[in-house]
Amino acid sequence: MMRIGLEVHVALPTKTKLFCSCSTSAKEPNTSICPICMGFPGSKPMLNKNALAIALSISNALKCEIPKQISFVRKVYFYPDLPKSYQITQLQRPAGVNGSVSYNKGKVGIRRVQIEEDPAKIIREEEYTLVDFNRSGIPLVEIVTEPDITDEESLRDFISELKSILYYLGVDVEGEFKADLNISLAEQRVEIKNVTGTKNLIDATRYEIERQTSVINSGQKVKPETRSYNAEKMITESSREKESDEEYGYIFEPDLTEYDTDGINLEKPTYASVMAAEYSSKYNVDGTLIKSLIMFDKNALAKLEYAKDKHNMKTVINAVELLSRYKKDFSNEKFEELLKTIEMGAYIDSTVMNKIEIGEKIDINKGVRIEDIDALLNSILSGMKKEEYKDNKKVFNFIVGKVVKEKKANPKLVAERLKAIIDKV
Amino acid sequence: MQELKKINGELNAFSNISTSVDKFPFSVKDNICVKNVETTASSKILKGYIPPFNATVVERMLEKKFGFLGKTNMDEFGFGSFGTNNENVARNPFNNEYVAGGSSSGAAIATSILKYHVAIAESTGGSIATPAAFCGVTGFVPTYGTVSRYGLIDYANSLDKIGIMARSIDDVKITYDTIKGPDRYDATCTDNKIGNHDNKKIFIIDQMLDGVEENVRSHFDNFISKMENEGYAIEEKSVDVLDKAIASYYIVAMAEASTNLAKYTGFKYGFKNEQYGHGYNRFFTEARNEFGKEAKRRIVLGTLVRSASVKDKYYIKALKIRRIMLNELNKLLSGGFIASPVMPMLTPRIDDSEKLNPVEVYKMDKLTIPPNLCGLPHVSFPIAYRDSMPIGVQVMTSQFNDYAIMDFAKIWEEKFEYKYRYNIGEL
Known part of the structure; x- marks a missing residue:
């Protein structure tokens, strides 16, 4: 039986870094840095409470148990992108444990959600390596799933569901969506590290399933190992990393205290796919269409909610579809205008949408006033x-x-x- | 100033001295950052590190119109009890063939030779009490978490406490009131109510007199009987968990130290390796050659005790013992004070101290470790002179009763005649 698990890393939508007040949106390399995110001797971390609130909201949205207090650890390893030579992350009492994500066909367990700091960015040139510390200290959450995904389609659905939940909590899911994949067809587990983007995740999985299948079919055993994904060749390759368990020598982060999770305001989760199903059954409309409209569009959902009991739902969906097609963000007033125009049976194109947008009194026909x-x-x-x-x-x-x-x-x-x-x- | 520089040449109190100070001068231990002043924690690996910021304590001293006098010498990163683990060995102002004590050696020497001065020092396991005792000055270590550590170059973050050395308790109190209080840059420094108690009771602990040399013990007994005359009740007690103090302390301290020292990889500050063609593993390993012997020893031991296979046996167990010890001592001390000698022996000669093996040296911290491991407020001050060398006592009390410890020391201070070999006045 095939088992796939993911470790997903996403950046939290905060203005400042996890342990200092440097901006998270600097462009020029090494311009958003300070003694804290550079690990200068004498500096100490101070926890960004907003990052904590967002991480806990994610944990809550993924139906995790949130410990009463959370704590941090130091994970020690040497790499040029790690200014302190340890990463502040979580081990015992992370932001959440034992959660789950449900999607149309199934459910994937969430083992843990933990807060950690991003290392700096390494830029490899032919003759030398550059380090951009703007990224050092960017707040991340790592979401670790149980190996509950059993085929490619489920993987695709799960990723979409997870991304939608994160999207509604303000996470930039269009940006770097990085994950480590664990795939096992037999007993042996293969890990594919650092795959970026949904397409690559699916492609890497497909390749790895084929590869492992052909190894098994040829009567051999799959080697438990760490592999990497080569997006150009669309294949996974064996990493030349050592196979022994890595030794990180974790200790409690003594510069940070334990943080109470009670009394932190959690943002209410939005499950767009669940809402699509509800609309579909309540108003007898096409659920798949609604889902495609609202999974990654807050404005679309807001418009549906606004107009659902004022107008015919088919008209509302039609209007929301038009907003999405022509990339318009209408006020409720203009949205009403659009609904009225549709109700009159008009054919609507970009000219009409533009006219509604600028508030011009329009005819429902092209060119006719x-x-x-x-x-x-x-x-x-x-x-x-x-x-x-x-x-x-x-x-x-x-x-x-x-x-x-x-x-x-x-x-x-x-x-x-x-x-x-x-x-x- | 000239006199100070001359004496400093003999004793190695300061690693650098300002050209002039026109306010009440304060010195800063070299592991505490002063903006635009080289700060090395007496380590070769930090040579050339010029912090772009002030430690919170320094900022607060400057705001209150104290004048920065200079950086004081120490054992590298605080790793030592004698002030000898560095390039320039610190020397005792009463007799320069003897150790000054460590690791805040320079702070103690400076306090002992300067009439008007307070020292900002730091203690992890005894680094204020010991040099204060050997140099005959008052050393005060506040409750952990009442003074910000922002700007302190870490030895062991859960144990490091910035404290004060001075010639009088009044100077200690003024300085403490200047530097204490919550700091948004140090998550462990919170808004605690610092109080007092007036329990006139001194506990003498069996485990803290065991193994104390007779010539130290006699002065201590004499001190106790004098305090009894001042109206203090004396009670002998046994606290079994203290037998585990040294092991627990060194495990926690080294585990944390080995992670703190990991950042010195030779390319961002301090020592620069410049062998950029080498692979990263080779590059940072070469840089780590700059560490002194004791620092290397603590990296190796600290890395061992936190490694996955033995972590529960050492690191986690040590944390549990610390928690138990804190609870027991805190409960006992809510009813008074614990007094003990500072070190189980008289001030050693520098050449003798160099003959001791590391474990023998660690064992000498037996009496200073309990309050340090538990973060309890304590003070060390001179109680006698023997062969013209001072002998000190250590007194501790319960968490956040920092003023109680000062009041206690003040009672002694008013009766006792302090002696100094040097007395440099106006600078």
């Missing part, structure tokens, strides 16, 4: 007596037909305008 329709209607009516058209369905339809033909206008709109004019007479 309501004023023009009104003008034509008025001119027709002016040549007739009131008794001829008032309460006369036949004449009414005749006039509508004439205007529709002449202006290539939408019948529904023309009828609406005509009724308005007659009512005023």
Whole structure:
């Protein structure tokens, strides 16, 4: 039986680093650094409480148990990207344990969620190596799953579900989404380190499944090892790392205290896929379509919530789809305008969307202005007596037909305008 | 100033001295950062490290109009009890063939030779009490967490305490009130209420007199009977967990030290390796040759006790013992004070101290370790002179009763006649 587990690393959306007040958004190398994130002798870390709150919110959203107090440890190893030669991370009492993520077909256990600092960035040139310490101390969470994923499709669904949950907590899931993959088809576990991006994760998994299958089919045993993914060749390669368990000599981080988790305001999680299913059953609409609209779009979800009981749900979905297609962020007022326009049966394209956006009174037809329709209607009516058209369905339809033909206008709109004019007479 | 420089040449108190000071002068142990002043913790590996910031204590002293006088000599990174683990061996101001005590050797010498001065020093396992006793001055170590460690070059973070040496308790108190209090740059320095108690009781602990040399013991007994005359009740006690103090202390201290020293890899500050063509493992290993022998020993031992296979047996167990010891001592000390000698023997000669093996040296910290391991406030001050060399006593009390310990010392100070070999006045 195939078992796949992930260790996902994501950066937390904070303005400042995990243990100092340096900005997290600097561009030029080595411009957002200070004695703390450079590990200068004498400096001490101070925990970014906002990072803690976000990490706990993630842990909560992944249905983890959150310890009453959390603590930090030093993980000691030597590498040029690690200014203190130890990384401050968590071991006992991390931000969360024993959680889970549910997706359409199944459920993946979350073993732990832990807070840690990112090392600096290594840039390898041919003749030398550069280190950019802007990244040193960026707050990360590591999310470790149980090996509960059993096929490629589940992996894809799980990643999408996880990313959506993180997206709704403000995490930039479009940015670097890094993970280590554990894949075992038989007893032997193979770890693929540092795979970046969803596509590479899927490709690496597919390759590794094929590779391990052919090893097993040839009657051999899969070697337990660490591999890396070569995105160019789309293959995994054996890493020349030593196979022994790494010795990190963890000790408690004595510069930080234990932090109470009670009383920290957790952000309410949003499970977009669950909401899509609810909309689907309550309003009898296409759940897959709604899901695709709201998984990674806060504005779309907000608009659905705003309009769900005011308008026909199909119209609302249509409107949200248009916002998404034309990348528009409408106020509720303009969104109402859009809904009204749809309800009139209009064909809507980018010109129409732009007009609604700038607040121009629009016709539902391309190139036809309501004023023009009104003008034509008025001119027709002016040549007739009131008794001829008032309460006369036949004449009414005749006039509508004439205007529709002449202006290539939408019948529904023309009828609406005509009724308005007659009512005023 | 000239006189100070001359005497300093003989005793190695300061690693650098300001050209002039026009305010009440304070010195800073060389493991505490002073902005734009070379700060090396007396280690070759930090030669040339110019911190771009002030330690919080330094910032607070400068704000209160004290004048920075200079950096004081120490055992490398605080690793030592005699002031001899460094390039320039510190010498006792009463007789320069004797040790000054360590690791805050320079702070003690400076206090002993300067009439108007306070020293900002630091203690991990006895680094204030011991040199204060050997140099005949008052050394005060506050409750852990009442003075910010921001800017202190770490030895063992859960044990390091910035403290004070001075010629009078009044000077200690003024300085403590200047530097204490919470600091947003040190998560372990919180807003604690620092108080007092007036329990006139002294506990004498069996485990803290066991193995004390007779010529030290007699002066100590004499001190106790004088305090009895001052109205203190004396009670003998046994605290069994103290037998494990030395082992627990050195395990925690070395485990933390070995992680703190990992950052000195020879390319960002202090010593620069410059052999950039070497692979990283070779590069930082070469840089670590700059560490002194004792630092290397503590890296090896510290790395061992926290390694996965023995961590529970050593590191985790030591932390548990510390917790038990703190609870027991705190409970006892809420009813008074514990007094003991500072070191089980008289001040050694420098050449004799060099003959001791490391374990023999570690064992001499037996009496200073309990309050340091538990972060309890304690003070060391002279109680007698023997062959013109001072002998000190150590007194500790419960957590956050820092003023109680000062009041205790003040009672003695008012009766006792202090002696100094040097008395440098205005600078």
